Amino acid sequence: MDPFWSLLTFLGSAFCHQIPDRSYALGDLQMPLCARCIGLQFGFLLSSIFLWTGARRFASGMPEKRALLVLSTLFLAGAFEAVLSYSGLSESDNLRRTISGLLIGTTVPFVVVPLLNKILFAGRNDMTVFKNPLDWAWLGVIFIIGGAAILLATYNIALFYAVSVLGIVGMFVFSLTMVTLLVTLLMDGRKMARRSRIMTSMALTVAFILLLATVHSVFFPQI
Numbered sequence: 001m002d003p004f005w006s007l008l009t010f011l012g013s014a015f016c017h018q019i020p021d022r023s024y025a026l027g028d029l030q031m032p033l034c035a036r037c038i039g040l041q042f043g044f045l046l047s048s049i050f051l052w053t054g055a056r057r058f059a060s061g062m063p064e065k066r067a068l069l070v071l072s073t074l075f076l077a078g079a080f081e082a083v084l085s086y087s088g089l090s091e092s093d094n095l096r097r098t099i100s101g102l103l104i105g106t107t108v109p110f111v112v113v114p115l116l117n118k119i120l121f122a123g124r125n126d127m128t129v130f131k132n133p134l135d136w137a138w139l140g141v142i143f144i145i146g147g148a149a150i151l152l153a154t155y156n157i158a159l160f161y162a163v164s165v166l167g168i169v170g171m172f173v174f175s176l177t178m179v180t181l182l183v184t185l186l187m188d189g190r191k192m193a194r195r196s197r198i199m200t201s202m203a204l205t206v207a208f209i210l211l212l213a214t215v216h217s218v219f220f221p222q223i
Contacts, residue, residue: 039101078103
């Protein structure tokens with residue numbers, strides 16, 4: 001295994017069990033994230049990119065109740081499949097795992113990204129996603145693009161590399177988003193510049209991922 005792929009695998013181990021028969025592979029290369037994790041992290045990245053481009057950039061309007069209901073239903077469907085699989089109540093396969101991960105990963109940003117924007121960039125853009133019916137079509141497009149890219153990756157080495165790298169990037173973006181939310185809430189009311197909060201969150205995120213990956217490689221090398 002080349003050093004670059006070893007690095008991806010090491011970083012992916014921070015959050016993923018990386019069980020071979022639950023992961024996609026191309027030849028001797030196994031994706032650094034399992035089928036469910038690649039769906040979750042890749043989906044999170046795609047939705048985050050969508051929310052941070054065009055007129056939606058810095059948008060802080062939370063989804064309305066009807067939109068939240070739809071997003072919650074999709075999220076719970078993905079989570080329910082994961083629970084059935086991990087509990088042993090239902091035998092899953094990589095396709096189901098990928099769909100489950102995508103259902104979770106593509107929906108979560110539509111709540112956490114506006115929330116983060118509302119805290120960090122208050123009043124900059126009050127736009128609410130899903131006001132336009134076209135936004136729902138975009139959610140479907142994001143899901144289809146994510147699923148197609150992952151499933152086709154095992155037939156093309158360039159796509160396999162791209163999806164694997166973007167999955168790790170998505171893992172970092174997911175972690176950074178959550179850590180930034182936590183840091184910002186903990187620092188609420190304190191005099192700390194926005195840039196300082198973001199930089200602190202980035203440092204904590206990198207340290208957290210490296211720590212988890214190191215613990216995994218040292219104590220659970222076969223998992």
